[in-house]
Amino acid sequence: MGERHRERAGMLVTALEEVDPSELREYAEKFADGLIDAICSRGSADIIGEYAMLLPVRVLARLYGFPDEAGPALVTALNDMIDGRERALAGQTHVFTSMTELVAARKKEPAEDVASRMLADPSGFTEEEIVQDLMVMMAAGHQPTADWMGNSLHLMLTDSRFAASLFGGRNSVAEAMNEVLWEDTPTQNVAARWASRDTQLGGRRIRAGDMLLLGLQGANSDPQVRTDGSALTGGNGAHFSFGHGEHRCPFPAQEIAEVIARTGIEVVLDRLPDLDLAVPAASLTRRPSPWLRGLSELPVTFTPTPALGGTLA
Numbered sequence: 001m002g003e004r005h006r007e008r009a010g011m012l013v014t015a016l017e018e019v020d021p022s023e024l025r026e027y028a029e030k031f032a033d034g035l036i037d038a039i040c041s042r043g044s045a046d047i048i049g050e051y052a053m054l055l056p057v058r059v060l061a062r063l064y065g066f067p068d069e070a071g072p073a074l075v076t077a078l079n080d081m082i083d084g085r086e087r088a089l090a091g092q093t094h095v096f097t098s099m100t101e102l103v104a105a106r107k108k109e110p111a112e113d114v115a116s117r118m119l120a121d122p123s124g125f126t127e128e129e130i131v132q133d134l135m136v137m138m139a140a141g142h143q144p145t146a147d148w149m150g151n152s153l154h155l156m157l158t159d160s161r162f163a164a165s166l167f168g169g170r171n172s173v174a175e176a177m178n179e180v181l182w183e184d185t186p187t188q189n190v191a192a193r194w195a196s197r198d199t200q201l202g203g204r205r206i207r208a209g210d211m212l213l214l215g216l217q218g219a220n221s222d223p224q225v226r227t228d229g230s231a232l233t234g235g236n237g238a239h240f241s242f243g244h245g246e247h248r249c250p251f252p253a254q255e256i257a258e259v260i261a262r263t264g265i266e267v268v269l270d271r272l273p274d275l276d277l278a279v280p281a282a283s284l285t286r287r288p289s290p291w292l293r294g295l296s297e298l299p300v301t302f303t304p305t306p307a308l309g310g311t312l313a
């Protein structure tokens, strides 16, 4: 790894690891409750489009330094940008402009947030570089965390091993989330690496300059490792879903993603305890993407309940 990349990784780790865990949990709960308030009296909802795709970006925006008022527009803009269709460019422009304004404001007046900590880092990255990194941290953080939540809720709704947790027990939320990282990971393939020297991998010759795609879901189900083909549950965290080596997902980012996804799932189970699939499981579809694996929709039904109020959506 180049020296500059090492310094950059150090800056990201320091800025993220100083996130206060109880504040993180509080934001995640507050935004999750706000989103449930918007759907709970209806008795039915799409838990992907109306919940999972709206939550991580709100929490991350708050941690990075945005005021809550900026949240809803960032949610729309970031999802438009990721969606890659006609509104993608306008979405990207909004996120970029907002990020540039945030970094300029924190340069003048630092606060207790990720943007300020990145600016204060002694490695002296420019404001432009920090804006680019925050863009990556927003996009790389939001969608996989939303898919982790969605794929875990899908597993819990369709696999009888998790039925008990849907009716009040929470014990297996962590288990479902870990199983998803092995069996149904959001980051199924990652683009791309270029080999820096000739080498051999899995009996294949790789030449310097060859482009490599990282098949993380493939590695997780490698028959040489999973000789009996069984599902890997329990606490085994030796999967590749966060990458591996110097470019892997920074450890504090993994922890933040875990808290957001777990809190998001727990709030759903607390607030909509008799949640059930509204359609046959076989009719559910995945977004068409070779990279990130997530559901297009997860329609559910539940007994309507009144909103809690006093929370932000």
Ligand code: HEM
Binding pocket: 009, 012, 136, 137, 138, 140, 141, 142, 144, 145, 148, 185, 186, 187, 190, 214, 216, 240, 241, 242, 243, 244, 246, 247, 248, 249, 250, 253, 254, 256, 257
């Ligand atoms: C709070 C949410 C998250 C943040 C802020 C975040 C941030 C990042 C950043 C900054 C990188 C680039 C590291 C580098 O270039 O050195 C990265 C890479 C990566 N992240 Fe995350 N991430 C988050 C959630 C997730 C989740 C939920 C997953 C998967 C379940 C994931 C999987 C990965 C993978 C596979 C890579 C690429 C590894 C590679 O290129 O080899 N991340 N993440």
